[in-house]
Amino acid sequence: MNKRNDSIIKWAINRIENNYKDDVSLLLSYGSYVNGTANSLSDVDFYFIPKTERAYELCTTFIVESVGFDLFPMSWERVEGLAELQECLTPLLANVNILYCNSLEDKHRFEELQNKLNKNMNNKDFMLEKASKELDSSISLYETIMFEDSMCDIRTLAGKIAMSLSNVVAYINQTYFIFGLKKQMEDLKNFKSVPDDFILMYESIVESNSEQEIKNYCYKMIQNTRIFLNSKIENPKENEKKANYEDLAELYKEIISQWNKIYVSCDSGDYVLAYISGTCLQDELNAASIENGLNKFDLMSSYNAKELNKFKERAIQLQKDFVKVIEDNGVIIESYTTVDEFINKN
Numbered sequence: 001m002n003k004r005n006d007s008i009i010k011w012a013i014n015r016i017e018n019n020y021k022d023d024v025s026l027l028l029s030y031g032s033y034v035n036g037t038a039n040s041l042s043d044v045d046f047y048f049i050p051k052t053e054r055a056y057e058l059c060t061t062f063i064v065e066s067v068g069f070d071l072f073p074m075s076w077e078r079v080e081g082l083a084e085l086q087e088c089l090t091p092l093l094a095n096v097n098i099l100y101c102n103s104l105e106d107k108h109r110f111e112e113l114q115n116k117l118n119k120n121m122n123n124k125d126f127m128l129e130k131a132s133k134e135l136d137s138s139i140s141l142y143e144t145i146m147f148e149d150s151m152c153d154i155r156t157l158a159g160k161i162a163m164s165l166s167n168v169v170a171y172i173n174q175t176y177f178i179f180g181l182k183k184q185m186e187d188l189k190n191f192k193s194v195p196d197d198f199i200l201m202y203e204s205i206v207e208s209n210s211e212q213e214i215k216n217y218c219y220k221m222i223q224n225t226r227i228f229l230n231s232k233i234e235n236p237k238e239n240e241k242k243a244n245y246e247d248l249a250e251l252y253k254e255i256i257s258q259w260n261k262i263y264v265s266c267d268s269g270d271y272v273l274a275y276i277s278g279t280c281l282q283d284e285l286n287a288a289s290i291e292n293g294l295n296k297f298d299l300m301s302s303y304n305a306k307e308l309n310k311f312k313e314r315a316i317q318l319q320k321d322f323v324k325v326i327e328d329n330g331v332i333i334e335s336y337t338t339v340d341e342f343i344n345k346n
Helices: 003-019 053-058 076-083 104-121 124-145 151-172 184-190 198-207 211-232 245-268 271-292 308-327 339-345
Strands: 024-030 045-050 060-064 067-073 097-101
Touching: 003 024, 003 045, 003 053, 003 067, 003 097, 024 104, 045 053, 053 067, 076 104, 097 104, 104 124, 124 151, 124 211, 151 184, 151 198, 151 211, 184 198, 198 211, 245 271, 245 308, 271 308
Parallel strands: 045 067
Antiparallel strands: 024 045, 024 097, 060 067
């Protein structure tokens, strides 16, 4: 063992026992000091769970023999969040040594959170949901990196993307990086399944000296991870999402104007308005399809600024298809041929 780090541990325990005995619930160590990956310049990763406000006075940072130390607090609420994987700090709950314990009640409370974490880790649906949220974070980082032109910022963001996507893969495999970043690549290689070219893209990001290449590798890494995640998510059964054709009929009456805008703009050659109107209509159709479990109504892939007649034809066909889906399921769309007919009946 490293004598310096052993001495720091003893110092922390003695300080609590002598000055904060009734203020601290637990003092815990994690990281290299616990998992056996420490080197000559490793610090001690430790934190305490406060029992009183006075405990926060224990918080301190310092340097000994050119090694930095940080004794920091984590509230019970935050540790509870670790059990729900609200932060990518799982080892701080799962892989720890208890250095000081105020009471058996505190110890049992911590152990219950460890059990809750294990239960969540064994819940496939829970882990896939966490993976999906982490993937969203990766995509947000990618949106940022696309507007950067500084190699420093690009490399930093790319590193964060790679680490975030690695967490996605870990969650899909219902695990985490027990040894943190030190053995992340080794752990990834040993996972049961990973996205296509994941390791290759990760290493390519690290090795590349081209700004555009790094961005491309990030895109490919995200795309492959997205496909990989979607392959693990079971499609909902057809009977779990039933279409509401009455609501679809009401929606049709609201969005028929979008179809008319497309027809008018196509006939007049206004390709900008045709594009924008098509975008609005496609957005409405996408939402309706998802909400009602219908196949996608693909309009915009037929758009061509130089061939608006074909775009109009596609819009006409989709309008017929949309109406047919509603009427084939016994719902009549309220429609009047003339104004007089409408007025007389209303």
